[in-house]
Amino acid sequence: MTRPDHVGPGLGFTFDGRRIHHRPGQTVGAALVEHDILAWRTTRHDGRPRGLFCGIGVCFDCLVTVDGIPNQRACVVLADEVEEITTQSGSGHDRLALRDPADD
Amino acid sequence: MAADASPFEVLCNILLSIAPMARGRGVITRSEKGERMGRVVVIGAGIVGAACTWYAAHAGWEVVLVDRGRPGAGTTSRGEGNLLVSDKGDGPELDLMRLSRRLWLELGDHLGRDRLELDEKGGLVVATSDAGLAGLRTFAAGQRAAGVDAIDVATAGDLRRLEPLLSDRLPGGVLYPEDLQVQPVLAADALVAGARQRGASTRFGVEVEGAVTSGGRLTGVRLVGGEVLGADAVVNAAGTWGGEVGVRLGAPIPVLPRRGFILVTEPVGPLVRHKVYTAEYVDNVASNDAALQTSTVVESTRGGTILIGASRERVGYDAGMSPKVVARLAAGAVEIFPFLRRVDLLRVYRGFRPYCPDHLPVIGPDPRVPGVIHACGHEGAGIGLAAATGYLVARYLDGGPMPDEVPVSAFVPDRFAEVSV
Numbered sequence: 001m002t003r004p005d006h007v008g009p010g011l012g013f014t015f016d017g018r019r020i021h022h023r024p025g026q027t028v029g030a031a032l033v034e035h036d037i038l039a040w041r042t043t044r045h046d047g048r049p050r051g052l053f054c055g056i057g058v059c060f061d062c063l064v065t066v067d068g069i070p071n072q073r074a075c076v077v078l079a080d081e082v083e084e085i086t087t088q089s090g091s092g093h094d095r096l097a098l099r100d101p102a103d104d
Numbered sequence: 105m106a107a108d109a110s111p112f113e114v115l116c117n118i119l120l121s122i123a124p125m126a127r128g129r130g131v132i133t134r135s136e137k138g139e140r141m142g143r144v145v146v147i148g149a150g151i152v153g154a155a156c157t158w159y160a161a162h163a164g165w166e167v168v169l170v171d172r173g174r175p176g177a178g179t180t181s182r183g184e185g186n187l188l189v190s191d192k193g194d195g196p197e198l199d200l201m202r203l204s205r206r207l208w209l210e211l212g213d214h215l216g217r218d219r220l221e222l223d224e225k226g227g228l229v230v231a232t233s234d235a236g237l238a239g240l241r242t243f244a245a246g247q248r249a250a251g252v253d254a255i256d257v258a259t260a261g262d263l264r265r266l267e268p269l270l271s272d273r274l275p276g277g278v279l280y281p282e283d284l285q286v287q288p289v290l291a292a293d294a295l296v297a298g299a300r301q302r303g304a305s306t307r308f309g310v311e312v313e314g315a316v317t318s319g320g321r322l323t324g325v326r327l328v329g330g331e332v333l334g335a336d337a338v339v340n341a342a343g344t345w346g347g348e349v350g351v352r353l354g355a356p357i358p359v360l361p362r363r364g365f366i367l368v369t370e371p372v373g374p375l376v377r378h379k380v381y382t383a384e385y386v387d388n389v390a391s392n393d394a395a396l397q398t399s400t401v402v403e404s405t406r407g408g409t410i411l412i413g414a415s416r417e418r419v420g421y422d423a424g425m426s427p428k429v430v431a432r433l434a435a436g437a438v439e440i441f442p443f444l445r446r447v448d449l450l451r452v453y454r455g456f457r458p459y460c461p462d463h464l465p466v467i468g469p470d471p472r473v474p475g476v477i478h479a480c481g482h483e484g485a486g487i488g489l490a491a492a493t494g495y496l497v498a499r500y501l502d503g504g505p506m507p508d509e510v511p512v513s514a515f516v517p518d519r520f521a522e523v524s525v
Contacts, residue, residue, distance in 0.1 A: 044371060
């Protein structure tokens, strides 16, 4: 499978509101590191910074919220499939504790 | 140690009087009280073997705990760590569980509740239909008559006060405040460490090949490779593999594997407060059907993940993945906790419960090979029943007395008329 090697105006995503351009086929994690962004999550218990560690989808250290869905691995999510990346703290699921009317 | 001495104590006395060598080999030792005590080999370092080792060591026995793998690596690491009275109707297993509950709370106080992740979270059984609720209420009434704390939860609103994220569509349930949870691997580890402080020793990575007997009585076990561990008694605490170990010891018992899957979600925090399960779970546990059965069991862990069970099927030791089971368990969990639709699964694990045809554990001396004591076959209740099992095994080693509140004869291996393996 080949991927069109174009660079167009749509090739990019927002990271906490900041515009990040990326290359075709690049992962979110690779694009962030290329922009010197090395940490984008804090741990659940001690609030310590985390970014890429294994880089191959195994360690779950590089979690980000992708288009509103938390706990996605930045190292395996393809950048051209996302629009909005946000950093997450803790489990990324604080809103779950509030009952969603859609569930009733 | 007079007129009421057990056969084992009598044997110890005979050994001491006619075989001074025994002392030299260290087979007969002395407890702090100066009584003659013997050496016990416990086979299997899961939660049950760990509890047997703990209680036997505290009774003054010289215990050697052996396992072919690492402590807690078998079925102990494949469950949720439930200590349930809620799923047991009036009968011997409930009596055993109520003793075990008291012993677990004592162990928690002794070893440190945080260290075991011992949590008095309580169980909440929910019905998914009006008919199911009627059946659940009848079951709970029988338990109440037997002394179990079982509180009717009348409406969906009352359920929501206990579990804010439960579905609005559930008609009611029953709350069981006595249900507990532990982290089984931590608990097994703590029991083994505590027993070692009382002189127990451990041999991991060794496999028992057979019994060494003299005059029909066990005098030790032979390991694969030929080494012999001298013993006055051996405890078969091999869990699901207790059937195979029984065969090797010349004392077969009918223990078979019953596979179960558990799904693990991404960490979300303590959003589920109790162990929550559907009323069908009790029927599934009691069933003898070999085909796949599922019911819904949901609970949070200290680590923030949510565990989702429970499936039962008899497929031998087939450890393969089953997308069908995973899908059914996930759908069941979303039915009672709709928020789980927005939560990802991290992984799935599975294990093999030690299943006995009459759903009772095998605890007690084997009449065919004097010196063999079984302590296995607890199916899905092994974590909960481990403390009482260890306690009973130590009393059998001592020659009594057995606790009045437990009908121990319900668990003895003699109940299997003929075992063909």
